Amino acid sequence: MEISLKDGSKIVYDSPISIAEIAKNLSEGLYRIAAAAKVDGELVDLSTIVDKDCSLEIVTVKDKDGLQVLRHTCSHVLAQAVKNIFPTSKLAIGPTIDNGFYYDIEFKTPITQDDLIKIENEMKAIIKSDLPIERLVYSKKDALKIVKDFCEPYKVELINDLPAGAVISFYKQGDFMDLCRGPHLPSTGKIKAFKLTSITGAYWRGNEKNKMLTRIYGTAFDKKSDLDEYIEKLEQAKLRDHNKLGRDLGIFMTEEVIGQGLPILMPKGAKILQILSRFVEDEEEKRGFMITRTPYMAKNDLYRISGHWDHYRDKMFIIGDENSPEAMALRPMTCPFQYQIYKNGLKSYRDLPCRYSETATEFRNEASGEMHGLIRIRQFTLSDGHIICTPEQVESEFKRCLDLSYYFLDCLGMKDDVSFRFSKRGKNKDKYIDNDKAWNETEALMKKILDDIGLTYVEAEDEAAFYGPKLDVQSKNVYGKEDTLITIQLDFAAAHSFEMTYVDENGEKQYPFVIHRSSIGCYERTLANLIEKYGGAFPFWICPEQVRVMSLTERTSDYAKELVLKLKAAGLRAEADVRNEKIGYKIREAQMEKIPYMFIVGDKEKESETVSVRSRKNGDLGVKSLDEIIAELVEEDKSKRV
């Protein structure tokens, strides 16, 4: 048989041979780092016997796929160690994830941080003894018997869900055996560096009605230095955590007496939100939106029409007895309010599209465990808006929405940090408005639009709004957790439920389409992203304080104050520091507050009407004339450069 390798070369063998042998023949070095192999593109164990013509690629621990295999094997080592120390524990699942792996396990009693160290030590012993890993294949019936003998109820459930004729593989290392599709490393000794990172809870099969298991997270690498580098990177990321940095920089705070999920934006944070929202409102107006101001609350009747009362009530703050006809609720969104504006007066096809936007404060009663810094809160301000248009206009309006959001992301320097998710309806139809035809048509329409634009996106089941599919712009926080930053949604139902219509060219009544959209997202969440992206050192145009003028001695404090007035008159945000402190001390404070420019004024500058300019990034820039530097900064502010 003939085996073609990745580099184009071919080798010929007369009789069946294991991939491990082939690797060994190719090179000892390759054999040492081999983790698995790809046969005709399919990832398999090194122990696989090749007996016919095929293409072969040896996957090493240096490859992305190989690292995944290594981590997967490490999760088995974790499971083995746990079973050794806690024989009564029950194993659920142990997959790899982006940065490592986890294993979900049911323990008789909760385990502690100390247990984690014990488990790590046991894992080290298993790795050190370099147990060979063997793949075993069974029929469904035999597989069930094995896991029943092992008293592993979760594995029984997993196998029961597999089709009747399925070939079921197990992997055995020493006296430990686990149900697994594989592939795995040839032996445990190939894991060179690992660390168990945290213990958390996780529901069996991701369903909150199921039992909560203990999830042990870990990560593994093929060298110690890679692990150290990873840990160092995590430490660095933590320094940018908006929830810490945002508080340290005086951007926001929370107060126990106010309540969970209700952050206070302090002057700096409020200023940033004002800068962003003014920019957004002005740009939206340029692009044909009409700004609205609608009530923060409404009678329950409004939410009954919109469907929120049925689909969203547990997330709403209800005022008064929810069973009373008088019950009011704080708005969790602005849509039904803006619809009333549309309904005020007859609409002609000539009036469409109607584009309404609002810097909208909204209220959602998130579960207590969901709150996080500025990213998940109970009162937030969304750059909300709704476009009511004819079916023919949907495509161009949708594209305009995306274009606007993309423009804002560009101005924030974030366009390369986001990914796109096409969020569709899932199998659990209770969560969605019941209209298969409309769902299918709308999802197909959105897909067409996205493909037309040539957008790179992932499709996600069961992530749609209850009234239609969404395009979500996703961003990750410093810990790698993904959240939706911006969303553009198609709604086929609202026009019908709210009786929104327009009169077409033939004088006939028609139902329009509704696009729900955010342009820059929720301001608090966007601010959180900005803090983390820039580590608090915001682009010049966003900085709440752009320039700090520092007097060198008391003799120049009046000059410093005068400069601040001039800067403010030029539309720049500036403050004076005329305290009786050494200049190094004032500079140090301004640097730590991440203020982009410092003007240092002593007797020389006062005399010559100049300033000594220092940038937070490049240090001392030398002496400049006042007019020159003000003109430069005004230009930088206007440019919205990042």
Place this chain on the structure above:
RNA sequence: GCUACUGUGGCUCAGUCGGUAGAGCAGCUGAUUCGUAAUCAGCAGGUCGGCGGUUCAAGUCCGCCCAGUAGCUCCA
């Protein structure tokens, strides 16, 4: 909401076996008037997240609650 962990001056942290709370920075006062990341000295600041319990005695042990963190579930 669920699982685990955390909570000591504004911030960062110490506080041993249960025996009257301690430091640095920040703050205030005074001195210093200084050229690009911390001048010196003094003073003041705490119901140890809250409530209850055990005890002669609780920051420390127990229970409940509040808030925060990671993850799950949910979601902008």
